[in-house]
Amino acid sequence: MFQNFDALTDPTRGADRVAALREKLASLGVDGFLVPRTDEHQGEYVAACSERLRWLTGFAGSAGMALILSDRAIVFVDGRYTLQVRDQTDPAVFSYEDLVANPPAKWLEEHGVGLRIGFDPWLHTTGEAKTLREALDKAGGELIALAANPLDAIWNDRPGPPLGRVVIHELQQAGRLAREKLRDLATVIATAKCDHAVLTDPSSLAWAFNIRGSDVPHTPLPLGFAILSAHGEPRLYLDARKLDMEAKAYLAQLCALRAPETLIADLAGMASAGATFGLDGGLSAEKLRLVITENGGKAIDSPDPARLPRACKNRAEIEGARAAHVRDGAALCDFLAWFAAQKPSEVDEIAAAAKLEACRAAAGERFGHPVLDLSFDTISCAGPHGAIMHYRVSHLTNRTVRDGELFLVDSGAQYRDGTTDVTRTVIFGAPDEEKRRRFTLVLKGLIAISLARFPEGTRGMDIDAFARRALWSAGLDFAHGTGHGVGSYLSVHEGPQRIARTGTQALKEGMILSNEPGYYKPGEYGIRLENLLVVTPPAPIAGGEIAMHGFETLTLAPFDRRMIDTALLAREELVWLDAYHARVLAEIGPLALPETKAWLEVACAQFERLSA
Secondary structure, three states: OOOOOOOOOOHHHHHHHHHHHHHHHHHHOOOEEEEEOOOOOOOOOOOHHHOHHHHHHOOOOOOOEEEEEOOOEEEEEOHHHOOHHHHHOOOOOOEEEEOOOOOHHHHHHHHOOOOEEEEOOOOOEHHHHHHHHHHHHHOOOEEEEOOOOHHHHHOOOOOOOOOOOOEEOOHHHHOOOHHHHHHHHHHHHHHOOOOEEEEOOHHHHHHHHOEEOOOEOOEOOOOOEEEEEOOOOOEEEOOHHHOOHHHHHHHHOOOEEEOHHHHHHHHHHHHHOOOEEEEOOOOOEHHHHHHHHHOOOEEEEOOOOOHHHHHOOOHHHHHHHHHHHHHHHHHHHHHHHHHHOOOOOOOEHHHHHHHHHHHHHHHHHHHOOOOOEEOOOOEEEEHHHHHOOOOOOOOOOOOEOOOOOEEEEEEOEEEOOEEOOEEEEEEOOOOOHHHHHHHHHHHHHHHHHHHOOEOOOOEHHHHHHHHOHHHHHOOOOOOOOOEEEOOOOOOOOEEEEEEOOOOOOEOOOOOEEEEOOEEEEOOOEEEEOEEEEEEEEEEOOOOOOOOEEEEEEOOOOOOOHHHOOHHHOOHHHHHHHHHHHHHHHHHHHHHOOHHHHHHHHHHOOOHHHHHO
16 A cells, blocks of 8 residues: 555654753754754655654644744644644644744744744745744844754654655656756746756656656655756756666756765855856755855845746646546546445544555556556545544544544545546535535535636636635635645645635646635534646637636546535536536546446436436
């Protein structure tokens, strides 16, 4: 299996580890230290050796930061993790703050009077370091870049760096030659009036050079760096132990292969000649800026040149995504049909997650396109666990699904031709009126996004409220964004595109995003429904004057009809739902196992016909 169910955290270790870190900080002459949940690449998914926040606190979420002071220790998390952080950390050691409403910089501006706060400049972006520095300046404190991470000095059994094998991502899936991409990126760098750009995001490396790796869980990334030049040969910094003869020969045609430990010296040498470097303020480590400026170079805030073209999928990538979603939909329908046949209290969260992975593996063999990994640990939630937005089941937390309870399953897979991510919420037994109504309100939000038409330049933040309107009208909401970007056999969470209050990137043709409104009642249940969408080209609307973008739905799996109150759906919404279910049956039905097809025909029955 790709997923294991061992408990990843131990809250009882927090007190001793924080005490050891405080002793180390005192010897360094600093009053506090920041521990972000990130690595040198500012990635969401990190290698075991970079799980510093989890090791120190016990918190295993994908976003957060700890601030360790001599008299207090604070963990900052966003709304997805307000329940989880309290389950995974020791409240006698840690207090909790909102990462969005009261982030570390804001907290330090108010409470950091006279404090000298240490930080690892490899683990904070240039933009983040600037914000922290300004906040401490206002408080009469000081931000201190430490030469080495003090937490690493007390982490005695820290794992070594990953050495996942690098493989070539073939043209059939990539759609464009790496040489063409690199040429275009050089033009972007020159247009930005930079001599060089430092790529720090492994997704950008993987996309630009048409390679994939296996250095982090569930995401085919090779950890490394690149220096791209407006004029001159690119430099790629990868550990040679990751490269076999084929990968080495392929990359040698595209760039100068360099050992990762030479990056700092190379930057310093290029900077000493007065070069101007583009660094993405939201992605690049402060360490890189310090090296460049301390050696006479100039660092300017410039977007990662690969980020936007990577997000706008080409024809081959979109065709791959469509094909991957059909196969993945068949596997998910196999699972949903199996789940529907189970009896209350006879299936638990681990058994469900294991069965879903087995369905994907079997479908991969059946269709000749093997599952290469999950795209994240399956979120398999029974009853009250569904209210923990990013719940990860373990042997310690495993729970059976009981009669009348909701079961939420959020899952995805990595295929050579695409990355999937889908959520369905189903009922065991008969739903009560509250659950059914709130499920339908969430479904209305998903349909609203699915039906949206919008002009060029529309940002994710401009349509986020579409998914919330029905919930807002009932005095309800959800504490996460409506949608995130998704890569092409890359990260399941990709920027810069997103549908959220913070989604400032204009939505462009070819971008793939999730559409996942939800509702969560702490201690009782959670509801989330998720499809992936691709932004379609602008097209005219009959009688209109402006061509409008829209969305094509990629995900194919029915919604639990027992949970849908059709009286709450407008005719347009019901028409969309019937058309969607008809498409699911038409595309998945011919691929389905016999027992799945019988279930699918019932699950996809038309509501309009039944109500006629």
